Amino acid sequence: MSARFRLPNGRMGSVLSFLGLSVVAGILATVAVTPAIALTGVAANSSIGMFEELPTFLRVDNLPQKTTIYAHRTIDGNDQNVPIASFYAENRENVTWDQIAQVVKDAAVAAEDPRYYEHGGVDPLGVVRAAISNVMGGDVQGASTITQQYVKNVLVAQATGLATEEERDAAYEEATSVSFDRKLKEMRYAIALEKQFSKDDILLGYLNIALFGGRVYGIQAAAQYYYGVNASDLNINQAASLIAIVNNPANLRLDMPDDPDNGAANGYALTKARRDYVIDSMLTHKLIDQQTHDDAIAAPIEPSIHDAPVGCTAAGNAGFFCDYVVNTIRNDPVFGETAEERYSNFIRGGFDVYTSLDLDMQDVAQQAIDENIPKTRFDGVDLASAASAVEAGTGRIKVMAQNKDFNDSGDAAAAGENFSAVNYNADSDYGSSSGFQAASTYKVFTLIAWLRAGHTLGESFNISPKTYNQADFKACDATYTGEYQVANDANERGTRTVMQSTATSINGGFMQMGQQLDQCDIRKAATDLGVHRADGAPLEDKPSAILGTNEVAPLTMAAAYAGIANHGLFCTPVAIDRMVKPDGTDAAIPASLCSQAIEAPIADAAAYALRGVIEGGSATASNPYDGVEHIAKTGTSDGNTTTWTTGASSKVGLSVLVGQASLPAGLDEYANLRALDLDSGSAATARHRIWLPIMEAIDARLGGDDFVTPDSKYIRGVQVAVPDVTGQTLEQAKAVIEGAGFTFQDGGTRASDATAGLVIAMDPAGGTQTGKGATITVYTSDGSQAGATMPNLTGQRSDVALQALAAAGVDTSKVTVAYTATGATVANTCVVAATDPAPGAKATISSPITLTLYSPTGAVPPTGCPQ
Structure with missing residues (x-):
């Protein structure tokens, strides 16, 4: 870009400019006209001394370049890394000297600095011409050589790469200010730079750093953006058009076809005028012949814009995983001191970020979710489904899918109900989700604490529904009071073992276990396996937490179950396998932290119980029956608002969630998923229809080992x-x-x-x-069936008979009276004629007893008969 700067308007400004540039010309005449003198550094006078005192060292940093994120895909039977997203502050891809067409180099020199290969960084003749032009026209010209333009662009690049906005603004102002001091310093740097680098190196640097409009920097990015070709394949028309843009990137860019001044309608008139000047200059300096010149001048400017998508919105069904990677970089101190610095380094560093995601498995997961869970509200219900898979022994995230399309524009809802920036798989800091109740998938931590305490899977207890006194539970951080009513999903009653309670997820069984444990031990089993609340708050340890009231992320649960499946060896989940700098060296990345979180015999015993869940228990519908053994645990929250299947093979942990992102339209409580019938079946069982095909694909790719049978002491004790x-x-x-x-x-x-x-x-x-x-x-x-011998009451008046029965312990409220006329006289009226049971018979104290009394009137009770 030909540098232009303004001094005060009017003749006085022109005179001052003339004098200033004349001083520079005088200095240069002595210092820089010939390389021999320029290299001596000898000061002939005070002006030369002043010039020599200016700084000479210009740090030429690596230029900001595009960072690309890669994931794995199998192509022609081979595992390959394929790009899924790119990030850049400046769309640039540095290329070597041989990767740039000669016509580009010729166009740049002819138009921007014809004496480039003759001067020593500053062109004295150009300075003099600029001084005269300034006086004559009042418009200050900088006479910038390619080297000077390169210096200015380097200083601007350094400014934009500073950590804070205040530092960036100050450095940018210093690098671009319209001042004699800045111009003099720029010249000094240019002369020094030519002592350090060859002419070809400086021209290469210039072509890699130059701005070509918008955020397009460097000739390679410009060639790809404006014409869809590499810099090595540009023809003269294309090359001249791109070099033309450098003169005024804001006004001469070719990606604004509707611009009335420089658009498609007028053939990009402003750019064409500058392009033709470039082509004329090439002819003038004998870099092309007349025919080539004429053909190029006659050719129209016809850009073919090829956008370079930026950010995770271009990552397709890997968008949320991509965003997780970006948030990993924002959050992890290995990438810098502050989130702002980390992200700035990321988008400017030109890294190749190789991740753990398996796109083949990801496609299966996305298809399974899409076939079962709609992206938009269904009958008013805003469903949220997510699937995370974590490799056992490494923590590498293999799958991260959900039922939304990624959009982090800041207003995803406006783009459509199917868009979201909230990652249901991850914690709040890594995707803005507050998590979902773990429900019964959390019961495994009570199981682990139970086994750690020396109990066994064979122990049994009454699992019937019950109201518990919370004060009876050992609470590690608090004393809880009040009642907690616990029911079983299938209303199970009676006695069950721990194994049985696990297989069918009986709440009563786990509450009985939890009542015998310290809640701290249950919480510790969870935290040992990396479990934490998605919102960052401490895990709750109240009795209801036994049944899974803590809100967690699927990624967290997938990693925990992978640890159980791997004999208790837990590895924190990681997304980045390798991060390569532009020079080919590796950058530091956060590593998975692996530890023996659960004692191997305990983990194996827990896995043994969890096998019963998927082999005949509540997760049977998730079993792919593909020859690979699995463990699993289902979960359903109160009110059936959230459901899970979380489990693992020996190779990978997989957690599938089907919940709700927000309240149903017009309602103040979440929907019962058992009452919601989707096109694919019940919403409450969709977890099985999602988990099964994903695990089937994982098994097909990675296989799996059988789980070990634990020592019998853990089974029967x-x-x-x-x-x-x-x-x-x-x-x-x-x-x-x-x-x-x-x-x-x-x-x-x-x-x-x-x-x-x-x-x-x-x-x-x-x-x-x-x-x-x-x-x-x-x-x-209760004593209600206690035995009694029926006394002989025959011949006794009714009142005496009732007293005798009461004395024998009989409940007299159970006694009924009947009447008979047979043998009845006035004298024996109201006297017992017979009893049922008969005298001497055995009866319970609550058995019904009938006294039959004489009555001359038969069935009609006589008057005055005592009761």
Whole structure:
């Protein structure tokens, strides 16, 4: 770009300009007219001394370049890295000298600096011509050589790369200010630069750094943007048109066809005029012949704009994963001190960012979601579905898909209901989601804490629905009060083992386990496997957390289950495999942190229980039955508003969520997914229809090993005989059971002929072999079936008979009276003729009893008969 700058208007300004440039010309006449003198650094006078005192070292940094994110795809049977998104502050791709057509180099020199290969960085003749022109026309010309323009562009590039806006503005003003001081410094730098680099190197740098309009920098990006070709393939018309833009990038750019001054309608008149000047200059300096000149002049300017998409919106179904990568760079201190600095380095650094995403698996995941979950509201319900897959042993994220199209324009809703910038798979800091209730997928951490405490999968307890006193739970950080009512999804009742409770996700079983544990231990099992709330708050440890009230991200749960599947070796999820600088060296990246989070025998025992979930339990519908063993756990939140299937093969952990992004239209509570029928089936079971094909694709690619069978002590444990406490009082039974190492539970009363308050039944029964610590439920008699012998009441008046029954312990409210005329006289009226049961018969104290009384009137009760 030919530099222009203005001094004060009017003749005085022109005179001052003339004098200033004359001083420069005088200096240069002594210092820079010939390279021999310019290189000596000898000051002939005070003016030369002043010039020599200016700074000479110009740091030529790496130019801002485009950063590209890659993901894996199998092409022709080979795993290849393919680009999914690019980022840049300046759309630039540096090229070498041989990658630029000679016609471009000739056009640049002819138009911008014909004496380029003759002067030493500053052209004294050009300075003199500019001084005279300034006096004559009053318009200040800078007489900038290609080297000087390169210097200015380097200073501008350095300014835009500074960390803060204040620093950038100050440096940019210094680099572009219209002043004699700036021009003098620029010349000094130019002379010094020519001592450091060859002419070809400087011209190459100039062509790589020059602005070609908008955010297009460098000849390669310009060639691709305006003509869809490489810089090496530009013809004379194209080359001259691009070099023309450099003269005034804002006004001569070729991507504004509707511009009335320089658009398609007038053949890009302004650019054409400058292009023709470039071509004329090439002819003048004998760089082309007359015929080539004439043909080029006659040719129209016909740009073919090829946009270079920027950002994650261009990443297709990998858009949310791409955004996760960008947020990783914003958040991780390995990339810089502040988020602003990290992102600036990222978009200017020209990195090749190779990620862990497998696009083949990603396509399967996206298809599974799209076939089951709509992108827009369905019957008013704003569904949110997500799937994350994490590789066991490495933490590499293989899949990250959801039921929205990525748009981070700041107003995604305006673009359409199908667009969003919220990543349902990730935490708030990595995608703006506050997470979803983990529901029963969180129960696995109670299971792990249970096994760590020495309990077994074979222990059993009464899992019937129950109202719990929260004060009975050991709370690590607080004491909770009040009641907590727990029901089972299928209303299961009775006794179940831990294994059974896990397989069908029985709430009562896990509450019984949790009541015997410290809630701190459950929370620790979760945090050991990297589980945390998506909003950054501490994990809750109240009793309801046992059933999964903490709100988490699918990515978090996928990584946790991958750790369980990998014998307790947990690796934090990572998205970046490698990050390469423009010079081919590796940049530092955040590494996955792997640790033995759960003791291997404990993890294997938990996995054994989780196999029962997908092999006949609540996750059976998710099982691909493809020859690879899996573990899994389902989850359904209160009100059936959110559902999950989270599990793993030995190779990959996979978590699938189907929830709701916002409240249904016009309602103040979330929808019941069991009442929502989608085109593909029930919304509540869509998790299975999504999880299965994704895991099937993962298995096809990676295979999987069988899970180990844990030591029998974790399955059955030490079997102990249950003490028989029948016939004892409730207090006596409790003391005996707890003394034997079991957990006591009062099952309430049952109708019995035993004395009220005595134990009449146990579950499991006395003498049964079961795991130590198991819950023993006892039931006591209510005394309602206690036995009594029917006294002989015949010949007694009715009132005397009732008193005798009461004395025998009979509930007299159960006594009915009948009348008979047979044998009745006035004398025996109201006297007992017969009883049912008969005298001497056995009856319970609550059995119905009938007294038949004499009555001369038959069935009609006689008057005055005492009751």
